[in-house]
Amino acid sequence: MNQSAAPAASNKVQALILTGFGINCEEEMAAAYRLAGADATIVHLNQVLHGHVSIHDYDVLNFPGGFSFGDDLGSGVVLANKLRYRQNPNGRTLLDDLREFIANGKFVLGICNGFQVLVKLGLLPNLGGDFNPEVTLTHNASSRYEDRWVRLKVNSATRTPFLKGIDSLEVPVRHGEGRLVIPDAATRKRILAEGLNCLTYCDADGCEVTQYPHNPNGADLNCAGLTDTAGQVFGLMPHPEAYLTLYNHPDWARRKRANPGIPEEGDGLRMFQNIVEHIEQQRHAAVLLETNQYSS
Numbered sequence: 490m491n492q493s494a495a496p497a498a499s500n501k502v503q504a505l506i507l508t509g510f511g512i513n514c515e516e517e518m519a520a521a522y523r524l525a526g527a528d529a530t531i532v533h534l535n536q537v538l539h540g541h542v543s544i545h546d547y548d549v550l551n552f553p554g555g556f557s558f559g560d561d562l563g564s565g566v567v568l569a570n571k572l573r574y575r576q577n578p579n580g581r582t583l584l585d586d587l588r589e590f591i592a593n594g595k596f597v598l599g600i601c602n603g604f605q606v607l608v609k610l611g612l613l614p615n616l617g618g619d620f621n622p623e624v625t626l627t628h629n630a631s632s633r634y635e636d637r638w639v640r641l642k643v644n645s646a647t648r649t650p651f652l653k654g655i656d657s658l659e660v661p662v663r664h665g666e667g668r669l670v671i672p673d674a675a676t677r678k679r680i681l682a683e684g685l686n687c688l689t690y691c692d693a694d695g696c697e698v699t700q701y702p703h704n705p706n707g708a709d710l711n712c713a714g715l716t717d718t719a720g721q722v723f724g725l726m727p728h729p730e731a732y733l734t735l736y737n738h739p740d741w742a743r744r745k746r747a748n749p750g751i752p753e754e755g756d757g758l759r760m761f762q763n764i765v766e767h768i769e770q771q772r773h774a775a776v777l778l779e780t781n782q783y784s785s
């Protein structure tokens with residue numbers, strides 16, 4: 490774990506990955522970013538909450554999966570409250586920093602418990618722009634912990650760069666509280682109209698199926714992931730960071746035997762490659778703009 494206050498001097502995209510308090514998927518997330526060509530720094534949340542590490546030194550902030558605070562009071566609730574109310578020595582909360590981080594055009598990703606935190610903190614879907622919770626994630630309709638592989642379909646209307654060029658993907662789920670509940674018709678309508686329901690559960694052919702077991706939790710809109718209206722904040726229940734190579738898949742040997750030329754990358758890696766590439770392109774465009782300003 491990195492204990493220093495700033496990321497190493499490097500031209501690579503900088504991904505900050507938070508851990509602590511029961512988060513347990515930080516190493517997989519760091520592996521995903523490193524395979525995608527970024528620098529990944531794992532820090533304990535206290536480093537950020539006490540003001541020793543600034544999120545503003547990074548390009549993309551990540552909330553991994555796990556069981557923060559033992560899921561007490563509901564998955565993600567205690568951590569979200571800590572981020573909303575805990576002040577650092579300068580009197581700022583992490584939510585204050587997150588508002589600024591997002592206003593600066595940066596990116597936030599939450600996976601599983603991380604998605605639950607983003608929803609409970611009001612970062613997703615944040616239709617009102619005031620960071621108040623508008624939807625929730627609660628106990629699976631099956632009343633069971635669901636631990637298996639699912640297939641997802643990407644909403645072609647999504648604006649998030651994380652999902653650019655992806656039609657469908659296979660990924661594992663492992664959660665007890667993944668059921669998205671949208672409490673009112675107006676919120677549901679806006680989520681649909683703006684394409685914020687970026688991922689839905691589907692069958693092996695990529696056709697959307699709303700019934701269990703395809704939809705593992707009974708989520709409203711058959712929804713597995715949400716973005717904010719700009720597509721900068723993205724959260725999903727399944728774990729793309731757990732499918733980085735073909736060999737993460739339980740069926741890899743059979744698949745390789747049937748098709749020896751099968752790609753060795755797992756479906757989940759693409760989202761990390763996408764965001765790293767997007768940030769690199771943004772930087773390149775900014776440099777070109779600056780060069781043109783000086784030369785004209």
Ligand SMILES: NC(=O)CC[C@H](N)C(=O)O
Nearest residue numbers: 554555601602664665666
């Ligand atoms: N894998 C996870 O992040 C699990 C999230 C949460 N603890 C749940 O069970 O719903």
